[in-house]
């Protein structure tokens with residue numbers, strides 16, 4: 007790995023059989039978009055409009071359709087002259103040799119999607135990486151060191167509930183066994199390990215930065231938020247990612263009849279869960295943070311039975327780790343108090359006291375606040391300014407969402423490039439980024455990789 | 465049908481081959497309890513204790529285990545000399561001939577249970593009816609008119625979401641097509657009609673009080689509430705049932721990313737649903753009513769996606785129809801206001817205003833407040849006092865839960881008998897009524913039927 011604090015001069019040249027000014031290399035927008043939409047035939051999701059591409063994606067990690075997309079990735083990058091390796095978490099590293107031996111500079115992201123996601127989250131980053139490989143091949147351009155594209159497994163954490171799960175294992179932050187034993191959400195019996203095995207992506211090399219070190223990691227991603235669009239800007243230079251934690255909260259009361267059980271004799275787990283969710287939002291707001299519940303299930307699930315048990319997820323995010331920790335502590339205290347019948351923030355105003363209930367917590371995932379590397383940030387900014395030709399179209403940003411670059415950045419310099427999301431919407435079938443913005447982002451990604459490669463050489 | 469307002473003198477005799485003082489006829493407690501627990505082997509539910517009968521029930525309407533219980537009921541009542549008829553809703557009427565032709569006086573209840581229910585709700589009423597038939601046979605007792613036992617289909621409304629569904633069709637209050645087309649909750653494709661057909665209980669006679677009129681309907685049931693136990697009383701003489709309505713509420717917002725979507729750009733359907741449920745409870749409390757949410761599902765169901773859609777049930781009950789109607793009107797107004805961002809009862813205090821959401825309502829079922837018939841109430845009271853030998857052990861009550869007797873009472877005199885529920889708990893595997901109390905209730909049920917029969921004769 008390149009020494010982590012290294013700063014080097016930048017040379018705007020790729021060296022090779024044909025020495026090319028990297029600003030002259032241009033990605034092919036039509037090819038990029040055509041290939042992107044073609045690969046979206048594996049795992050097509052909800053239709054939201056009448057156009058041929060007006061459908062979302064539902065390509066859960068390690069599903070059959072994820073396997074199809076992976077197979078395509080392996081074949082395509084191999085045919086573009088890459089050596090392809092699959093590690094024990096199914097992460098796929100495709101490396102194109104450079105003039106010299108050495109670690110590769112990677113473009114990385116993920117091919118898995120939300121159950122009801124769009125065509126750009128993750129997918130654009132991989133497809134832009136593949137487009138980079140094609141562009142280099144078109145120009146027979148040789149880089150100084152190898153460059154590569156990496157597809158990380160289960161970035162979304164939607165099927166197996168840890169996000170950036172396999173870059174986390176690669177980084178040594180998530181134990182391999184924890185990841186292997188993750189069960190799919192919704193009560194299925196499949197684990198990450200069983201699904202890796204089933205689809206043939208349980209690779210033989212260790213999932214570790216030690217076995218597969220990287221010179222640097224760049225990631226093109228859609229913003230997934232409203233800022234670039236609101237400011238009519240084109241490229242976000244991402245300096246880091248906010249902190250977040252995922253919790254599973256269990257509320258235990260008592261199943262009882264909805265008609266014959268007086269309010270004072272109830273231990274209504276759904277009512278308490280409703281109060282807890284309402285409260286989590288207020289408390290997060292107070293801390294200028296966000297809290298969200300994306301999954302909730304209850305038992306037994308009958309119109310005339312008060313649920314005795316509710317389980318829900320809580321996703322808490324804030325720029326600083328300390329804020330997330332403070333919210334966690336406050337929520338744990340307040341949830342217990344609400345369960346015991348204390349009137350936190352007037353939530354029990356006008357309510358009949360109920361029987362006490364129990365609340366228990368499990369922490370599913372911790373993603374600390376991350377700052378990216380100045381060299382990579384500088385490479386992205388210089389590329390963004392060069393590609394757009396207009397500084398005012400470029401914006402420094404922090405990411406609200408987690409990305410594999412968070413874990414990559416633990417062991418090599420890294421940064422990210424954001425492009426605008428229409429209406430700021432993501433994790434939604436209607437997620438949209440224009441072809442021009444996708445290509446602009448892909449161009450900045452390629453330049454960032456090549457700049458970094460040149461910088462290492464110089 | 466006996467003229468609905470008729471009041472007649474009461475004669476404490478059954479007539480027949482052997483004229484028996486009805487107070488001398490005694491149900492067999494051991495046989496009753498043994499048979500009850502035997503039939504609970506069809507659809508055994510959750511274990512909650514270590515005893516042989518310390519398991520609940522999960523015998524959803526028209527399931528394979530419900531078919532087993534039905535088959536047992538048909539065989540048993542046939543072997544006890546009954547004529548058995550099945551109507552188009554799968555209601556099973558078993559009639560034991562009397563000395564004279566005429567309508568039968570029925571003991572009725574249901575063999576279906578909650579998904580996570582107990583061994584007594586409904587089951588006790590049917591088993592006590594069967595025990596009555598056995599006792600009459602033991603004594604070769606002849607009644608003046610026929611007496612019968614009826615098993616009503618899908619009383620719980622747990623699998624197909626209208627409670628007392630098939631007595632409702634019999635009464636003409638629920639259209640046959642509405643009942644037939646009910647789909648099972650939880651997204652399955654089975655309908656009541658397809659399941660009736662599948663298990664062989666789509667009978668050939670119309671489901672109607674016109675085709676199968678009754679002289680009277682008595683129902684023994686567990687109280688499902690805490691009153692009898694708290695007052696150390698043994699028998700509830702049930703004068704009527706409170707009003708209730710079931711609603712399905714749909715909340716529509718927008719799927720979005722939990723990390724990158726600022727609070728002000730969210731339309732978080734789960735957060736709004738949490739506020740609505742919290743509010744429904746407050747409003748019901750204000751009206752001295754109860755409101756409960758027993759089913760809630762959301763989409764898409766991913767930790768890091770703000771749910772764009774939540775659907776939940778709302779079960780609202782109060783003694784008077786006008787109260788339930790007032791709550792419905794208030795909730796419809798307030799839910800819409802909360803969805804639009806109005807700060808009802810401080811629920812939005814300290815919250816960031818969100819994008820507007822939409823709330824829509826569907827009424828699944830309406831069960832008006834019901835008053836039972838004075839003749840039947842009198843028969844139950846007289847029987848309860850005779851059987852217990854102590855007026856202070858008998859209590860007049862209104863039922864918080866709905867029962868098939870509600871619909872039966874639309875077309876013939878009817879009343880109910882309650883026995884104590886341990887801890888007032890029902891719709892819970894731990895539902896419990898002692899063998900002594902079960903037998904006492906069965907004794908009162910039999911006497912009430914025989915008293916009514918004698919009363920008709922005199």
Ligand SMILES: NC(=O)NCCC(=O)O
Nearest residue numbers: 161162169407408723768
């Ligand atoms: N970018 C993205 O949607 N990643 C999923 C991880 C997260 O929840 O932020």
Ligand SMILES: NC(=O)NCCC(=O)O
Nearest residue numbers: 265310619620627865866
């Ligand atoms: N008794 C009983 O549990 N019936 C179900 C109908 C209701 O919800 O009250």
